[in-house]
Amino acid sequence: xxxxxxxxxxxxxxxxxxxxxxxxxxxxxxxxxxxxxxxxxxxxxxxxxxxxxxxxxxxxxxxxxxxxxxxxxxxxxxxxxxxxxxxxxxxxxxxxxxxxxxxxxxxxxxxxxxxxxxxxxxxxxxxxxxxxxxxxxxxxxxxxxxxxxxxxxxxxxxxxxxxxxxxxxxxxxxxxxxxxxxxxxxx
Numbered sequence: 001x002x003x004x005x006x007x008x009x010x011x012x013x014x015x016x017x018x019x020x021x022x023x024x025x026x027x028x029x030x031x032x033x034x035x036x037x038x039x040x041x042x043x044x045x046x047x048x049x050x051x052x053x054x055x056x057x058x059x060x061x062x063x064x065x066x067x068x069x070x071x072x073x074x075x076x077x078x079x080x081x082x083x084x085x086x087x088x089x090x091x092x093x094x095x096x097x098x099x100x101x102x103x104x105x106x107x108x109x110x111x112x113x114x115x116x117x118x119x120x121x122x123x124x125x126x127x128x129x130x131x132x133x134x135x136x137x138x139x140x141x142x143x144x145x146x147x148x149x150x151x152x153x154x155x156x157x158x159x160x161x162x163x164x165x166x167x168x169x170x171x172x173x174x175x176x177x178x179x180x181x182x183x184x185x186x187x
Contacts, residue, residue, distance in 0.1 A: 008132035009057065009139055010120045016049050017112040024105040028098070035092045039101075043088055044148040046108070050077050051146035052139045053115075060135065061119045063126065069118045076111040080104065 007015070023042040030038050054077070058070045083104045090097055123132065 006133050007136050008129060009135035010123060010132060012136045012139060013049075013053070013057070013120070014116065016045065017116065020045060020049070020112065021109060024101075024108070027101060027105075039088075039092050043084060046080070046084060047148050048143040048146040050081070052142035053077075055142045055146075056135055056138045057119070057123070060127065061122055066119070066122055069122065073111065073115060073119060076107070076114065080108055080111060083107065 020042070023038060023045070027035065027038055027042065054074070058073065062070050083100070087097065087100055087104060090100065127135075
């Protein structure tokens with residue numbers, strides 16, 4: 001953790017990784033509406049988290065020989081987006097959901113471990129504490145305009161996320177609002 005009260009980008013991402021781990025764990029025991037709500041929240045968090053990393057974190061990590069590390073993370077993110085999209089389409093009530101969700105959880109948690117062991121230490125070593133704090137603000141801004149669903153065909157680059165992300169995010173957020181309204185107005 002940083003010594004100031006303001007989180008830096010790595011602290012922010014580590015906290016999100018912990019939140020993602022907890023949500024996957026909670027999904028294993030959740031049932032019915034709670035399971036659906038928890039999965040929707042997890043999908044939303046994963047989508048905005050990865051989009052923001054692709055826009056802010058990975059470009060910074062590419063410097064000074066980080067290309068190999070970033071490319072490996074982007075490949076993992078692409079696979080996870082496809083799996084998450086398929087799982088979302090499958091739905092929490094499908095008989096295969098739990099097994100496929102467990103497979104996705106394993107892949108996502110391995111991805112997070114790779115970031116924590118390979119990418120984050122490089123950033124801490126190469127960037128000033130002030131730059132890392134400013135990057136946290138950039139990640140929060142990117143998350144605010146990121147899609148809330150995985151869109152595997154959109155690409156894994158900062159440019160793709162900046163061009164496609166905001167219009168798709170508007171559509172996703174409207175869809176989320178309609179879904180939330182339906183769930184809250186069930187008879």
